[in-house]
Amino acid sequence: MNDLGETPEQRALHRHLEDRYWLRLRGRFSKEKLILALAAPVLAIVAALVLSSLVIAASGKDPLHAFSVMIDFGSKSDSQVWIVNKAIPYYLSAAAVAIGFRMKLFNIGVDGQYRVAAFFAAAVGGALALPGAIQIPIIILTAMAVGAVWAGIAGVLKTTRGVSEVITTIMLNSIAGSLIGYFLSEDKLAVKDGNLFHTTNLPDSSHFFTIPTDPKPIYGTIVIAIAVGLAYWFVLGRTRFGFDLRAVGRSEPAAAASGVSVKRMVVTSMLLSGAVAGLVGMPTLLNVSYNYGTDFPAGIGFTGIAIALLGRNHPIGMALAALLWGFLERTGIRLEFEDYAQEIVEVMQGIIVLCVVIAYETVRRYGLRVQQRKVGEELSARAAGTNDKPEVSA
Amino acid sequence: MANRDIDIAVRRGTVHALVGENGAGKSTLMKILYGMQKPDEGTISINGERATLHSPADAIARGIGMVHQHFMLADNLTVLENTVLGAEGLHGIGGRARQRIMELSDAYQLGIRPDELVEDLGVADRQRVEILKALYRGARTLILDEPTAVLVPQEVDALFANLRELKAEGLTVVFISHKLGEVLSVADAITVIRRGTTVASVSPGETTPKQLAELMVGSELPTPETRESTVTDAPMLTAEGLRLSATDSDGVVRAVLDGVSFTIHKGEVLGIAGVEGNGQAELVEAVMGMRTPKDGTLTLDGADITRLATRGRREGGIGYIPEDRHRHALLLEAPLWENRILGHATEPPNAGGRLFGIPGLPRLLALRGARTDSARIVDAYDVRTPGIEVTAASLSGGNQQKFIVGREMSHRPKLLIAAHPTRGVDVGAQAQIWDQIRAARREGLAVLLISADLDELIGLSDTLRVMYRGRLVADADPATVTPQELGSAMTGTASGHLEHPDTPQDAAWGPASEEER
Numbered sequence: 001m002n003d004l005g006e007t008p009e010q011r012a013l014h015r016h017l018e019d020r021y022w023l024r025l026r027g028r029f030s031k032e033k034l035i036l037a038l039a040a041p042v043l044a045i046v047a048a049l050v051l052s053s054l055v056i057a058a059s060g061k062d063p064l065h066a067f068s069v070m071i072d073f074g075s076k077s078d079s080q081v082w083i084v085n086k087a088i089p090y091y092l093s094a095a096a097v098a099i100g101f102r103m104k105l106f107n108i109g110v111d112g113q114y115r116v117a118a119f120f121a122a123a124v125g126g127a128l129a130l131p132g133a134i135q136i137p138i139i140i141l142t143a144m145a146v147g148a149v150w151a152g153i154a155g156v157l158k159t160t161r162g163v164s165e166v167i168t169t170i171m172l173n174s175i176a177g178s179l180i181g182y183f184l185s186e187d188k189l190a191v192k193d194g195n196l197f198h199t200t201n202l203p204d205s206s207h208f209f210t211i212p213t214d215p216k217p218i219y220g221t222i223v224i225a226i227a228v229g230l231a232y233w234f235v236l237g238r239t240r241f242g243f244d245l246r247a248v249g250r251s252e253p254a255a256a257a258s259g260v261s262v263k264r265m266v267v268t269s270m271l272l273s274g275a276v277a278g279l280v281g282m283p284t285l286l287n288v289s290y291n292y293g294t295d296f297p298a299g300i301g302f303t304g305i306a307i308a309l310l311g312r313n314h315p316i317g318m319a320l321a322a323l324l325w326g327f328l329e330r331t332g333i334r335l336e337f338e339d340y341a342q343e344i345v346e347v348m349q350g351i352i353v354l355c356v357v358i359a360y361e362t363v364r365r366y367g368l369r370v371q372q373r374k375v376g377e378e379l380s381a382r383a384a385g386t387n388d389k390p391e392v393s394a
Numbered sequence: 395m396a397n398r399d400i401d402i403a404v405r406r407g408t409v410h411a412l413v414g415e416n417g418a419g420k421s422t423l424m425k426i427l428y429g430m431q432k433p434d435e436g437t438i439s440i441n442g443e444r445a446t447l448h449s450p451a452d453a454i455a456r457g458i459g460m461v462h463q464h465f466m467l468a469d470n471l472t473v474l475e476n477t478v479l480g481a482e483g484l485h486g487i488g489g490r491a492r493q494r495i496m497e498l499s500d501a502y503q504l505g506i507r508p509d510e511l512v513e514d515l516g517v518a519d520r521q522r523v524e525i526l527k528a529l530y531r532g533a534r535t536l537i538l539d540e541p542t543a544v545l546v547p548q549e550v551d552a553l554f555a556n557l558r559e560l561k562a563e564g565l566t567v568v569f570i571s572h573k574l575g576e577v578l579s580v581a582d583a584i585t586v587i588r589r590g591t592t593v594a595s596v597s598p599g600e601t602t603p604k605q606l607a608e609l610m611v612g613s614e615l616p617t618p619e620t621r622e623s624t625v626t627d628a629p630m631l632t633a634e635g636l637r638l639s640a641t642d643s644d645g646v647v648r649a650v651l652d653g654v655s656f657t658i659h660k661g662e663v664l665g666i667a668g669v670e671g672n673g674q675a676e677l678v679e680a681v682m683g684m685r686t687p688k689d690g691t692l693t694l695d696g697a698d699i700t701r702l703a704t705r706g707r708r709e710g711g712i713g714y715i716p717e718d719r720h721r722h723a724l725l726l727e728a729p730l731w732e733n734r735i736l737g738h739a740t741e742p743p744n745a746g747g748r749l750f751g752i753p754g755l756p757r758l759l760a761l762r763g764a765r766t767d768s769a770r771i772v773d774a775y776d777v778r779t780p781g782i783e784v785t786a787a788s789l790s791g792g793n794q795q796k797f798i799v800g801r802e803m804s805h806r807p808k809l810l811i812a813a814h815p816t817r818g819v820d821v822g823a824q825a826q827i828w829d830q831i832r833a834a835r836r837e838g839l840a841v842l843l844i845s846a847d848l849d850e851l852i853g854l855s856d857t858l859r860v861m862y863r864g865r866l867v868a869d870a871d872p873a874t875v876t877p878q879e880l881g882s883a884m885t886g887t888a889s890g891h892l893e894h895p896d897t898p899q900d901a902a903w904g905p906a907s908e909e910e911r
Binding site for chain 1 (some may be wrong): 422590653682684701704705706707708709714716721722723724725726727735736737738740745756757758759761779781784785787788789823837876
């Protein structure tokens, strides 16, 4: 604004008027933000429900009955415990994927990372017999370190040789499987138990605590998931490192010009992502199986990608998404008994992810456009308002 | 940016200029006319017929063509391929298309070489390809968005000759520019836009640049001139024999910086003139530490910074206003206050201590400090925004630039690298940015100024150098040199010390330069 010919009083008045404008706008923007923030999930859920109903109806079954079966069965207390326990590794996996996503790195290799990590952690844990307070941290740190190394290979290859992390992490998944297969034999790191091979069982001292609930307990490893969620939120939002990481994700050239070493950031975030991925196997290892065997759950790394997408890389969003995933899997079992096709739940999971991604992108673009228009409108209104006053002009 | 009550009538067969501050709504108006954005109210009539334009395809179908400020060409395709791309249905992609292109080229003297790859063309040639593309699609009305921003004076003359040719053939040209002298020389009618509305329609015969400027901003046209010298003897930045090579798209390694040496003293503005792509961008990136020269040294205020990373150089006192603010200076989808932190995350007011004050734990950001200081910058630098929570993308270009300048100046840099600091910025903001640079320069700031705006270069600089093919080929005294002389050196036809009264070019350019002064 031009202050030629303005008296101090006029200036002060302007300042005051402008400040009032700002306050009002700030309030309006935040209310709008809230509406937009709610619009996306609501839109996604409605679309997913409609599409799922169509699919179920197309298979000749009653969709409403299916939904009521799911809700009834999913809200039983044993189902609730099952869902929460299932959601713990899902959440950890999603967090590992999300760290990469926040800087536009696609760590498709969480699956291999957590399996290798859990395997070596189980081998180390089975070979030691220390008090739990020492041994459990050793197992967890081993898992994080192995996961970090496995992911770090992809990071180093990307920065030194320019290989896409998508390719290397997928290939490392496959290598992870072979590596575990090689060591998981009797003359190496495993014992034979019936038809299965598994690592030596962890001593009782290394069993993680559980939270007693009825009818079955909730795994104590939930505290690891909560700690990871809190750290994820805090480090990304509040620390310099987190800012640098998000800056790289938003614009690599701008981050480089601002003084962030993009290459170092790629390696660091891959290491971090891998370390968190290393935790994915811990709920199973420390609360359920106490060893790594040929029946150790696989595929959680890919589930994590879907959950990170569904939860929009947000620490709470991903928690809700992980629970939703657990709910769908739990109630899917029940649907089978009710004569619905078993695949219906997988179809629904796919539909939900697609709907969420599309809905959020649509709402985000719409929000940006609205904001741009608003800024323009408010400014020209403000300009018109001040123009009516006799001052500004030579 | 919003428009309201825009009334504009463009007569067929004329060049109609549209002038106004950035953020005044010119771009929005252009987008509406080209069908990229829909108006909430109001009507558009073409040839007396009311038209509703839903998309650029509608606009093209009605004979409206647009040449964007940023060219929309595929570098790895030939001129012919670029022209027919998306318009294959008109004359095919072979002999008939080529024939049509040559007809158009001859009719309007565009000098098109259809088989040349676009990446091998200069800026002026690319612009002619854009014009050709519009004509090929049957445009009878051409919209040119700041077509002269990227051209040297000689190229501007050539463009204007083309425009007159188009006009003579009965085509209509809508021409957007900030450069009032140019507008007056080429336009048949002028419409001034201010804050989203049309404030005046004038004919060039009845007005002067000064009056036009007053209509645009309601105050006098600012000039970049700084005549009282603040140059000291103390060197701030010394570059010694910088060499840098890069591999171009053909896989050929060529030198983009070839033994560049210069010294900027405290309180001195060193201006570098040059046609874009002659190594200026690489020079800036080498000084910022974004590229590593294979040879040469850089000394900042007595300290060797040759091996220092970008962040260290920034902390050491280099401020940076990049050429492409969207690419290098902003996180477009982040709120303004986060953009306050960008580039200065390690310095107060953005940097906090370590978590719990324990060494080894992560360093925190001072979010409150960043927010408060963003609000201060918005206030002090007159950034027109409703608040600091809006995304950087929702601000107009000029306001984005004011925020960037404010951010960089807030850290009291020793050296400011300003690459095209007022490109795409309205006159009001331009004056402010110049004032900021001048004020800081009085306090001993050294400035490396790169600009395509020769008036800005001549007006602001204490020393001028001309860059051509990666080398500093000529120097000039800004007090005596003319834009035309600089233009010759920029295209490689003159070198050494550009001396005004003795050079033979001066005879040819003399009268014009007298007018300029």
